[in-house]
Amino acid sequence: MASEPTADDPETQTAQSTGESYAETAVETARRQLNHAVEHLEIDSNIVERLRHPTKVQEVTVPVERDDGTVEVFTGYRAHHDSVRGPYKGGLRFHPEVTRDECVGLSMWMTWKCAVMDLPFGGAKGGVAVNPKELSAEEKERLTRRFTEEIRGVIGPTKDIPAPDMGTDSQTMAWLMDAYSMQEGETIPGVVTGKPPVVGGSKGREEAPGRSVAIITREVLRYYDRDIEETTIAMQGYGSVAANAARLLNDWGGTVVAVSDVNGGVYDPNGLDTHAIPSHDEKPEAVTQQDVPHLVTNDELLELDVDVLVPAAVGNVLTEDNADDIEADLIVEGANGPTTTAAEEIFADRNLPVIPDILANAGGVTVSYFEWLQDINRRAWSLERVNNELESEMVDAWEDVCVAYEANDVTWRDAAYIVALSRIAEAHETRGLWP
Ligand code: GLU
Numbered sequence: 001m002a003s004e005p006t007a008d009d010p011e012t013q014t015a016q017s018t019g020e021s022y023a024e025t026a027v028e029t030a031r032r033q034l035n036h037a038v039e040h041l042e043i044d045s046n047i048v049e050r051l052r053h054p055t056k057v058q059e060v061t062v063p064v065e066r067d068d069g070t071v072e073v074f075t076g077y078r079a080h081h082d083s084v085r086g087p088y089k090g091g092l093r094f095h096p097e098v099t100r101d102e103c104v105g106l107s108m109w110m111t112w113k114c115a116v117m118d119l120p121f122g123g124a125k126g127g128v129a130v131n132p133k134e135l136s137a138e139e140k141e142r143l144t145r146r147f148t149e150e151i152r153g154v155i156g157p158t159k160d161i162p163a164p165d166m167g168t169d170s171q172t173m174a175w176l177m178d179a180y181s182m183q184e185g186e187t188i189p190g191v192v193t194g195k196p197p198v199v200g201g202s203k204g205r206e207e208a209p210g211r212s213v214a215i216i217t218r219e220v221l222r223y224y225d226r227d228i229e230e231t232t233i234a235m236q237g238y239g240s241v242a243a244n245a246a247r248l249l250n251d252w253g254g255t256v257v258a259v260s261d262v263n264g265g266v267y268d269p270n271g272l273d274t275h276a277i278p279s280h281d282e283k284p285e286a287v288t289q290q291d292v293p294h295l296v297t298n299d300e301l302l303e304l305d306v307d308v309l310v311p312a313a314v315g316n317v318l319t320e321d322n323a324d325d326i327e328a329d330l331i332v333e334g335a336n337g338p339t340t341t342a343a344e345e346i347f348a349d350r351n352l353p354v355i356p357d358i359l360a361n362a363g364g365v366t367v368s369y370f371e372w373l374q375d376i377n378r379r380a381w382s383l384e385r386v387n388n389e390l391e392s393e394m395v396d397a398w399e400d401v402c403v404a405y406e407a408n409d410v411t412w413r414d415a416a417y418i419v420a421l422s423r424i425a426e427a428h429e430t431r432g433l434w435p
Contacts, residue, residue: 026101037414037418037421040410041422043421047428055082055083057103058080060077064139076098076147081122085119086120086121088121089110089119089121089368090125090365091106091126091166094140094167107123107125108123112420113362115420115424117362121161145176152180161368173192173201176191177189194206194371202370202381213245215395217233226307229253233256235334236302236313237313238260238277250271250272256271261286310334320343331347356412356413400419
């Protein structure tokens with residue numbers, strides 16, 4: 001497995017990081033998924049052709065003075081995919097494997113994710129090809145400020161609103177907000193989401209992706225008439241997404257039997273005390289130091305005989321090499337893009353339901369939307385309000401996806417795409433092509 005996430009959000013590795021054999025890139029996966037889903041929809045092929053391409057990709061170079069006085073130049077991107085339903089929205093990652101194609105693929109997923117949640121946003125993604133673990137806090141701040149300046153022309157509270165992703169966090173978002181605001185001459189909190197609450201961030205934003213994974217898992221179990229109290233769950237990862245999801249499912253009566261970090265996983269068939277295991281944010285790489293009956297590798301964790309498997313660490317972990325060996329009855333995607341196209345086909349043949357990332361981890365961008373509303377209105381919501389509204393948005397989206405699933409003979413991913421693409425295509429048809 002590749003490096004453990006340091007962000008508060010779901011993330012995807014590029015294919016190259018996860019195996020010796022070739023695995024597809026995020027943009028290839030995103031395009032294949034689009035092609036597959038449109039087979040079930042009557043969408044104007046001209047609109048589909050448009051959606052295969054980003055609107056714009058900004059590529060910049062970012063010179064940063066290292067602490068020793070030398071200057072290093074990094075490459076950064078901001079990909080805009082589609083904005084027919086509202087401003088571009090999506091995370092910003094600092095990771096050595098960030099590429100243009102990865103940003104484009106991830107920006108496509110953000111378009112579908114916002115549409116499946118019926119949020120008034122389009123899709124974007126960006127990042128800098130850098131290993132944030134090799135930067136001091138000061139270097140990271142300088143990088144963030146200079147990168148913000150380089151992309152300042154294409155972001156803004158009504159244009160494109162970045163958010164945390166792999167290798168970035170709420171502090172990074174605060175620097176971005178400050179750099180943008182200083183240049184614009186006024187404080188503009190709505191330019192970015194995932195900020196600390198003291199500078200306009202939303203309560204509950206940090207926990208939101210994990211909370212949505214838990215809510216969707218609960219709903220799926222209900223759909224398949226399974227009692228959460230009799231459910232075993234294996235969770236790959238123990239960053240913010242996985243830890244929050246695991247703890248909530250545990251609190252709701254589920255038995256979380258395995259969790260992991262970059263060093264491997266811990267497994268107890270009788271259930272782990274998820275609150276006692278420090279998340280990556282609380283104490284990095286501490287999972288395998290716990291006193292539990294079994295240590296497992298990340299590959300073994302994926303193949304455990306459990307009811308629900310939640311890959312919530314990195315992308316491309318479910319591949320044609322292990323898809324036949326997955327013993328779980330259900331898969332809920334916590335990370336972005338954990339399932340390759342080849343694995344998806346095997347799971348479809350095996351009738352193994354895979355609940356897609358664009359629905360399951362969409363709590364992050366949903367609470368980002370709440371944060372943006374709070375920033376625009378200059379009025380903070382209580383945690384209770386955030387969580388209640390997130391709950392109802394997730395259940396509404398789940399119900400929309402269920403309707404599409406039952407009306408068509410498709411996978412859960414296709415059903416989510418059908419919901420999202422119908423909304424996007426209708427908006428494109430209604431607005432028309434300019435000029
Ligand atoms: N990076 C997150 C995701 O992949 C959240 C994006 C946002 O809040 O805009 O969903």
